[in-house]
Each structure stands twice: as structure tokens, then as C-alpha cells.
Amino acid sequence: MTCWVPGAAGSPYGLDNLPYGVFTNADQPARVGVRIGDFVLPLCAVAESAAFAQPSLNAFLALGREVWHETRAWLISLFGNEEHRALVEPLLVPVDDVTLQLPFEVADYVDFYCSLQHATNVGKMFRPDSDALTPNWRHLPIGYHGRAGTVVVSGTPVRRPSGQRLAAGSSTSGPIPTYGPSARLDIECELGFVVGTPTLLGESVRTADFEEHVFGVLPLNDWSARDIQSWEYVPLGPFLGKSFATSVAGWVTPLEALEAARVDLPGQDPKPLDYLSVGARSGYDIDFEVLLNGEVVSRPPYAALYWSPAQMLAHLTVNGASLRTGDLFGSGTISGDDKAQRGSFLELSWGGKEPFRAGGMDRTFLEDGDEVTLRASATGVAGGRIALGEVTGRIVA
Amino acid sequence: MTCWVPGAAGSPYGLDNLPYGVFTNADQPARVGVRIGDFVLPLCAVAESAAFAQPSLNAFLALGREVWHETRAWLISLFGNEEHRALVEPLLVPVDDVTLQLPFEVADYVDFYCSLQHATNVGKMFRPDSDALTPNWRHLPIGYHGRAGTVVVSGTPVRRPSGQRLAAGSSTSGPIPTYGPSARLDIECELGFVVGTPTLLGESVRTADFEEHVFGVLPLNDWSARDIQSWEYVPLGPFLGKSFATSVAGWVTPLEALEAARVDLPGQDPKPLDYLSVGARSGYDIDFEVLLNGEVVSRPPYAALYWSPAQMLAHLTVNGASLRTGDLFGSGTISGDDKAQRGSFLELSWGGKEPFRAGGMDRTFLEDGDEVTLRASATGVAGGRIALGEVTGRIVA
Numbered sequence: 001m002t003c004w005v006p007g008a009a010g011s012p013y014g015l016d017n018l019p020y021g022v023f024t025n026a027d028q029p030a031r032v033g034v035r036i037g038d039f040v041l042p043l044c045a046v047a048e049s050a051a052f053a054q055p056s057l058n059a060f061l062a063l064g065r066e067v068w069h070e071t072r073a074w075l076i077s078l079f080g081n082e083e084h085r086a087l088v089e090p091l092l093v094p095v096d097d098v099t100l101q102l103p104f105e106v107a108d109y110v111d112f113y114c115s116l117q118h119a120t121n122v123g124k125m126f127r128p129d130s131d132a133l134t135p136n137w138r139h140l141p142i143g144y145h146g147r148a149g150t151v152v153v154s155g156t157p158v159r160r161p162s163g164q165r166l167a168a169g170s171s172t173s174g175p176i177p178t179y180g181p182s183a184r185l186d187i188e189c190e191l192g193f194v195v196g197t198p199t200l201l202g203e204s205v206r207t208a209d210f211e212e213h214v215f216g217v218l219p220l221n222d223w224s225a226r227d228i229q230s231w232e233y234v235p236l237g238p239f240l241g242k243s244f245a246t247s248v249a250g251w252v253t254p255l256e257a258l259e260a261a262r263v264d265l266p267g268q269d270p271k272p273l274d275y276l277s278v279g280a281r282s283g284y285d286i287d288f289e290v291l292l293n294g295e296v297v298s299r300p301p302y303a304a305l306y307w308s309p310a311q312m313l314a315h316l317t318v319n320g321a322s323l324r325t326g327d328l329f330g331s332g333t334i335s336g337d338d339k340a341q342r343g344s345f346l347e348l349s350w351g352g353k354e355p356f357r358a359g360g361m362d363r364t365f366l367e368d369g370d371e372v373t374l375r376a377s378a379t380g381v382a383g384g385r386i387a388l389g390e391v392t393g394r395i396v397a
Numbered sequence: 398m399t400c401w402v403p404g405a406a407g408s409p410y411g412l413d414n415l416p417y418g419v420f421t422n423a424d425q426p427a428r429v430g431v432r433i434g435d436f437v438l439p440l441c442a443v444a445e446s447a448a449f450a451q452p453s454l455n456a457f458l459a460l461g462r463e464v465w466h467e468t469r470a471w472l473i474s475l476f477g478n479e480e481h482r483a484l485v486e487p488l489l490v491p492v493d494d495v496t497l498q499l500p501f502e503v504a505d506y507v508d509f510y511c512s513l514q515h516a517t518n519v520g521k522m523f524r525p526d527s528d529a530l531t532p533n534w535r536h537l538p539i540g541y542h543g544r545a546g547t548v549v550v551s552g553t554p555v556r557r558p559s560g561q562r563l564a565a566g567s568s569t570s571g572p573i574p575t576y577g578p579s580a581r582l583d584i585e586c587e588l589g590f591v592v593g594t595p596t597l598l599g600e601s602v603r604t605a606d607f608e609e610h611v612f613g614v615l616p617l618n619d620w621s622a623r624d625i626q627s628w629e630y631v632p633l634g635p636f637l638g639k640s641f642a643t644s645v646a647g648w649v650t651p652l653e654a655l656e657a658a659r660v661d662l663p664g665q666d667p668k669p670l671d672y673l674s675v676g677a678r679s680g681y682d683i684d685f686e687v688l689l690n691g692e693v694v695s696r697p698p699y700a701a702l703y704w705s706p707a708q709m710l711a712h713l714t715v716n717g718a719s720l721r722t723g724d725l726f727g728s729g730t731i732s733g734d735d736k737a738q739r740g741s742f743l744e745l746s747w748g749g750k751e752p753f754r755a756g757g758m759d760r761t762f763l764e765d766g767d768e769v770t771l772r773a774s775a776t777g778v779a780g781g782r783i784a785l786g787e788v789t790g791r792i793v794a
Contacts, residue, residue: 108546110636134632140574140629142629144633144634144636148504149724159598159599159717161716161717162601164715177533178670179671179672201547225716228716233632233634235520235531235630237634238634239541240713244716244718275576318561319558319638319641320556320558320641321546321640322547323546324546
């Protein structure tokens, strides 16, 4: 089947991708659209389902896996058969003419901590007197709840947060906190997972049922103010160091588009408890790039993650916590073995002590005016590369 | 002004209280109601505002402080003037005939940790080798995000959560985690604050503007599985040990009803940073009772809390995190100086090592079938006592 949309065949947004988003253009209200090549098709223009005449994907997400699959098959047929061209082509909107909105209303947002390399790096920096990994790390995918109300779409400016942090020369044993703008503003390069099918309170989701509940993925930047975080986070975890903004891409890529990107996990030792048991090809081979002001400064490999997303979801619900349509969970910072694969500036600059080069300068944390973009790609089902939507944000004072 | 509603004058739900909730009765859909004495008035029956013909308080909460005040003044006039009796009395529904629903859609849920006595007790038990209070505790109201999707209304059964916890005889240095039902299921007696007026991303709420944003309060039980929590919570905070259920009362008491209950804080040393500065009467004198199977086992005093709710809100937003209508934040467990004032079974039984007497038995943590009720009362503006709505839950296997 060949795609008739001009420029789409062989592009990173071909028939094997088809991510969904919510967009506005001209004076039209926000609508659900699907991306094909460098165009967006407003789905309410071709489908009668009320799920598409919405300013969010939530109604569509709630319809469940069978409808997700049927809709995708129908779209592949629509864009792949020349006979539909006359009807559909006039409806396409150039992607440069649209403004992407937050693609779904975020219900609860959970952030995990699934990279062994990231957890090890952070442990060494934040808790130099202890083992880098906490005793629980290899037994469960550690996670915590973040602020759903401050998840924003790519392109939203990120205001440098102010807050309480320790004065220079102060220590936690004789602390002198001060108020002011964060001086250690950072990124976290993550993959976010979007829940479609909800569960009832008291139910748990088995690892095998992951794809019944999770619709798709999107790159996620969990902006982090390290100075605020390190002062506040003991004993109840990160709060204001994270809650000022979390940026997500405007396009949600369906799991179906990532079928060929599935790979084995790197290996888990010790073997996890039964409720966390997964089989082969539970990981995803997705290549990320972190760009600082347009320059690639890191290439975090999603395939390196220790815990799989099915394990994250099984753990999240093992206590009977219900899922809602629109729940979002992040993988945690993706870091590989190499320095050039680290997914945060904290790690790239080793706590600010070992600046890295970018833009011809020595860099540590984010400066006002800096723009960070996370982009990702994977092997599509047709064997080429598909692009996941980008997530960008510029720091404002 | 004397209330004409039979039995309401001088009762804990008189003209000086007037809490709001959402209820169903007979075959009517969920509607907003106000409680007066032992009756509920469906507000859509007497007011044309679309805000009341809703299955949640959110639309009303979003209208802001002036409307909250005017509505309250109008209701006081309605129930206080005999001339309205003929019209209104036939509309009253006996409270025993209604089923209360979750009163509002919870946007984000944050839980604080504002009791010095509770934090000290927990610190001694969870971190016996360190100072009981972490170095940051007296500098900021520590908080973290909880799961908004599992906030349930009073009366909802609470299923004992299963999850991962350490096997008996295991230690965190050589951990042997197992899967199974929590053996240390607990309560946390808290006061919850309900946000009405939202803010934009990047705005902070000054302590002086607390009442512009917070509509009212309700008792809150932050159920906690201590064995799951103690294994999981380092380094990113509580997650599955809390996320299975948080129960709230069905009635939200407006802050206006608590004007006479305002008291000075116990005292803060060191003086907090300017953004946390508050004046006199920033606390609330609200008496709680914890009932286990109908028997009072503790009387936590809200007035003992170290941090005020205006400080919690100012801290929550100091980094520019936006508020949404329906945001909920809890005070954290309320514990007083005396053993009989502790707000959790963890503290009442000192980690299970010192059982307390209830029902003629030695008790530590919750057993299946146990029912816990939190109830609270305060001095009303007319000088009598007003009741805050109760929150009840029974443990099921």
C-alpha cells in the first residue's frame, strides 16, 4: 500500500506512524487530528464519531483497544488508497499552519525512575555517603505522583521557578535556606505513557494486559530545579522542584506503531516478584536526542531502561489503585552507559562540577533563553524510521 | 435571626454552618445541596444558577469568593426568615434519605506533613538512627503529590491493599521483599482544604490571599499501608502505600463558617522566610475525634499544627505551579502532645510495639471489618459548636 499524501511515503510520519494530537488552525476550535507526512487531518471532518469533535483525545482514548486498532486500520486504508484522495486531500491542513494543544486532559501523573544508570548517577551525587542505589531499586520500579495540572504542551515557555534552597556554604546539618530563582534548572529526558482504558478501584492490571490499557507514548521533559529538589525531597520526595512544569509532545504515537521497536529488556537481577514478571520483547528500542539551542548534546537510549512499561503499570496498580482515561506515567530520566547518553544536565555536568561543551561554551545548568528539544525515533513496522513528536521548551526568567 | 427549619437552630448544622455537598436521593440525579439541621436543600430547586445543577461542586467553587459569600448570605436569609418557609420547606430532603457523593472532582491532591508532633513521632520510628526531624522541616511545610483519582467519599469501603513489603526478619540491607496484603494498614487523621479560584501557570499565591482561593474544608483520612510505605518510600516518597484510597467527608464546610475558630499558631522557630510569613490567627481550632468501631480512640487537636494552611498554599505555589478548581490539599496527620491525641494507629501503638485498648482488646493496625470514623467540630460564628462532615470507611479483605 502506498500513501498518496504528498511527501508522506518514506517520511518519518508515514502510514506506519499516524500519531494523534489536538490542534487549532485559523479560527477553528481545537479538534482531534492525525498526522500524515507534513499534514494534519481533522478527524471530525471524515468520521462521525463524537470522540473526534473534542478539544482532547480523552473521549477517543476511552473507547479502548479494539476501537484504537480499527481506527488505525481505517486511517491506513484512507491514506493508502488513491480512491479516497479526492475526498480527503482537500481536508488536509499543513502542519506548519496548526498550533498543537495539550493532546489530552491529564488525570493523574506518575513519574518513575526506571533507568539503572540514571538512578546510580543521581544516587552518587545526592547521597554520596550511601550506596548509590537504594535497597528497593532492583525490586520494584520506584515512582511517585507529580502535578497533573502543570503538564504543558511542547512550545509552552518554562518560567524559571523560584523557591527555597540552601544558601551557598550552607549544609543540611546547619541549613540557611534562602528564597530566589533556581540556579540549577535542569531537564529530564523521558518517555511518557498515556492510559486509555480505565479500571475500577480495587483492580490491578497484569503485565500481560499492558496494551489493553495504554494507548500510546510521547516524549516528556520533566523539568527539574535541582537546588529546590535537593533541599525539599527528604523524606517525602520531589515536590516544588518538579511541579512548576512538565512538558509533553503534542503528538501521541500509538503503541501499535512501535510493534517493530520492541526489544528484550537488558536483564533483571534479582528476578522480580511474580506480579512484575514479563516475557521477551518487553522493552522498546527508541532513540532519543537532547538538543540544547539546536545542538545535540546527548543521545539517551530508551532500550537501556531496566524496568519495562508493563512493569510500571502493574506496579502502579498492584495495590488496587484505579486508572482513569488520561493518566500519564513517565519512564524517569533515560540515561545510557556512556556519558554522551545521559538524559539530564545534572548527569551531563556531574552535578555542575564537570561542564560539558555546547554552543562553543562550557555548560552546566539551564540559562534564561535556553531552548531544549527532545526528539525520538524508532523502527516502524515497515522497516523505516518513524518519528515521535518533539517536545520543546524555552526558559524565561 | 432564628432558623425556621425544624431542629436546626442550636444544632451542629445551624445557620452558622451550612456545608455544601453533592447528593442523590430516590431516583434523582446527583445534585448540589446544602445541609441545614437534619435536612438537605437541593440548590437547583431554589436558584437558577447552572452551577447547582451539576453532579459536583466544581462549577460553584470556580465562581470565586464574592459569589461564595453572597450565596451564603442568601441561604442564611432563606433559612432565617419565616417568610420563605412555605416555599422552601417542601423542598427539604431528610439527610437520612440521601446518599452523599464525592463533593467535587479532585484536580490535584497534595498531602502536607504539618504536625511537628506527628513528624517527630514518625521520624523516631522510621529513621531511628537520624534526627527525628529532617533539616528542612522547620523551614518549609513539607508536602508531596498524592493520587487524585483514588480520593473517595465517606462510606466507600476500603479494600486492604496488596503490594510489595519486606518479609519478616528481612532488613533493608539484605532485603527479601514479598507480595501480599498489607499487615500494617493505618489511618491518617487530617483536614483537607478545597481550592475554588484557580491561578495561571507562573503565579504564586501570597499567604494573605489564602481565602481568595480556598473555599472550605473537610475531614480527610489518608489511609496508609505502613509496610508497603516503609519499603518503597526512599528516595522518592510515598506512592503505593497511600494511593489505594484517600477518603473525604461528603460535606465541605466553607471557611466563612470557621471565622470564629481562628487561632494563633503554636509558634514557629526559626522565623520562616518572607513568602511564608503569616499574622495572628492563622491557625484553626478544630477538635477531631478518631473512632474505631464506634469508640473514640484519639482526639487530635488541629490547633496544634505547626504550619498554617495559608503557608501550605503559598509554598505549594511559590514555584509558579498553577491551581485548578478542585485542587485538594491535606494538612498531614494531626497529632497533639499527648498520646491520646495522636492521629494515626502507627503513633497510637508506637509502630505496633505498644498496643492500645479499644473494643476491650489490644489493638495495633487495622483488621478486616474495622470501621474508622473521623469527626470534627469547631466554634461557630454564633458561639455554639458546628460539626464538620464525618468521614467513615470500613476495611474489606
